[in-house]
Amino acid sequence: MSAPASETRIMDLRQISVRELNQALHDLPEAGASTRWQVRNAAGEHALAVGINAPCAVEINGHVGYYCAGMNKYAELTIHGNAGTGLAENMMSGRVTLKGNASQSAGATGRGGLLVIEGDAAARCGISMKGIDIVVRGSVGHLSAFMAQKGRLVVCGDAGPALGDSLYEAQLFVRGQAADLGADCMEKEMRTEHLEALGVLLDQAGINLPARAFRRYGSARSLYHFNIDYADTY
Numbered sequence: 001m002s003a004p005a006s007e008t009r010i011m012d013l014r015q016i017s018v019r020e021l022n023q024a025l026h027d028l029p030e031a032g033a034s035t036r037w038q039v040r041n042a043a044g045e046h047a048l049a050v051g052i053n054a055p056c057a058v059e060i061n062g063h064v065g066y067y068c069a070g071m072n073k074y075a076e077l078t079i080h081g082n083a084g085t086g087l088a089e090n091m092m093s094g095r096v097t098l099k100g101n102a103s104q105s106a107g108a109t110g111r112g113g114l115l116v117i118e119g120d121a122a123a124r125c126g127i128s129m130k131g132i133d134i135v136v137r138g139s140v141g142h143l144s145a146f147m148a149q150k151g152r153l154v155v156c157g158d159a160g161p162a163l164g165d166s167l168y169e170a171q172l173f174v175r176g177q178a179a180d181l182g183a184d185c186m187e188k189e190m191r192t193e194h195l196e197a198l199g200v201l202l203d204q205a206g207i208n209l210p211a212r213a214f215r216r217y218g219s220a221r222s223l224y225h226f227n228i229d230y231a232d233t234y
Contacts, residue, residue: 008036018045028054030074042081049077052094069096072113088115091132104141107134110151116205123160126153129170135205145172146182154201156209164217172217173198175209184223190216 011021021039028035035056042048042062049058050067052075060068063081073092082100091110098106101119108124110132117125120138126145139157146162148170158176165182171194172185181187190212198211 008038010038010040012040013043013045014041018048021048022050025049025052025054025056025058025075028052028056030054042079044084046084049075052077055094063100072096082119087117088113088132091115101138107132110134114204120157126151126170129153133201135201135207137205137207139176142179143182145170148172152198152201154198154205154214156207164219166223167217167219169219173214174217175214178215178217181217184220185217186220188216188218190214 030053037056037058039060042060042064044063044065046065048060048064048068050070053073055074058075058077060079064079065084067086067089068083069077070089072088072094074094076095078097080099083098083102085103085105086108087102087106088096088110089108091113093113095114097116099118102117102121104122105124105127106117106121107115107129108127109130111130113132115132115134117136121136121140123141124143124146125140126134126148129148129151131150133152135154137156140155140159142160143162143165144159145153145164147166149168150170152171155174159174159178161179162182163178164172164185167185194216195211198214202209
């Protein structure tokens with residue numbers, strides 16, 4: 001039986017397994033599961049809180065390993081620590097907030113929802129993103145937004161080499177410096193609609209920075225179809 005909305009359910013990973021935690025979260029009804037959960041002693045365990053399909057709130061205390069909050073749908077998760085590879089991978093909706101730093105491939109293939117990283121993110125942040133919004137308070141590593149198809153990546157710090165390599169229609173916003181741009185990525189005009197949309201997104205992420213401080217990057221669209229003149233670039 002799920003706990004009432006006013007109750008916080010404590011799950012201590014010194015007393016239960018990751019499988020038991022995830023099964024309890026999977027058993028929540030898709031509609032109306034406004035339960036609050038607190039996970040203690042995460043201790044770097046992998047695949048925590050994956051595949052949630054209910055509107056619940058989950059707070060995880062401690063560092064987490066690979067693929068935490070993967071395939072999230074509806075849930076709001078807050079992680080008090082750092083995260084390993086693939087945080088919020090293939091996220092569908094909801095919100096994931098990481099209070100620390102993220103390893104590589106954060107938000108990979110994400111299709112929706114909001115991922116907020118309050119520290120830095122390593123290489124390939126937002127790789128192949130398909131609609132997710134990712135806001136990084138710090139900096140991101142090389143090949144971030146590689147093959148990103150849709151969605152927005154906002155970097156309040158700097159971006160490593162090959163930003164947006166082989167980009168499709170995702171939008172990238174960087175406040176600091178981009179080490180260099182990947183194949184087919186270019187700086188684009190920051191129009192009024194972009195400033196307004198970015199302002200809303202920063203507000204949702206709880207970041208008090210002016211949208212006008214950011215540069216916008218997007219696809220030059222020269223690699224959409226194979227062209228022998230660009231063979232060395234593919």
